[in-house]
Amino acid sequence: RKEVEQDPGPFNVPEGATVAFNCTYSNSASQSFFWYRQDCRKEPKLLMSVYSSGNEDGRFTAQLNRASQYISLLIRDSKLSDSATYLCVVNLNDYKLSFGAGTTVTVRA
């Protein structure tokens, strides 16, 4: 079983729509959680950390459910510039990040 699993999508949504997707992780001892964004043929960049209480950063909301071992990301009022692959990332220990395969989001005009 993969350490982090994501729905690959693609999620095709119109501008202004809300899109949400989840990922699940297998190791209950995982310490911290992140969403990274990766544009086509570019490096991953941190979008936001995910906290147990849930957190927002502008139009982006992340939630963590430790009991069910899943993480979610919601994007409100989608923009064309939100088109990217969103990588769910779990930090197992001090050094190792485990990445999901990514969820592709395409926002159309």
Next chain:
Amino acid sequence: DTGVSQDPRHKITKRGQNVTFRCDPISEHNRLYWYRQTLGQGPEFLTYFQNEAQLEKSRLLSDRFSAERPKGSFSTLEIQRTEQGDSAMYLCASRQPLAGTYNEQFFGPGTRLTVL
């Protein structure tokens, strides 16, 4: 540009040849990581350094792979006797010394390797 840099950005080689990639981390970052990413997958951890010490290696890192960080600054990743299965994007990331729970890794642009 004060971000993580990698060289070369692209490398095409023939099967059986050796290749070496370089990573220059952000200057005050003492931790340096190597990942490999294939099409449709997320990055997979290969190895990491704290200063010049290589502290962990993934099982993905076969004996054909070697990484060094001799002076605790830049790092090199060498692949000997390349195979077609080595074709991937090789990403380097760095991180500042652990401060509380903040542990963002900053990625370089990657070296895309194609083995013919």
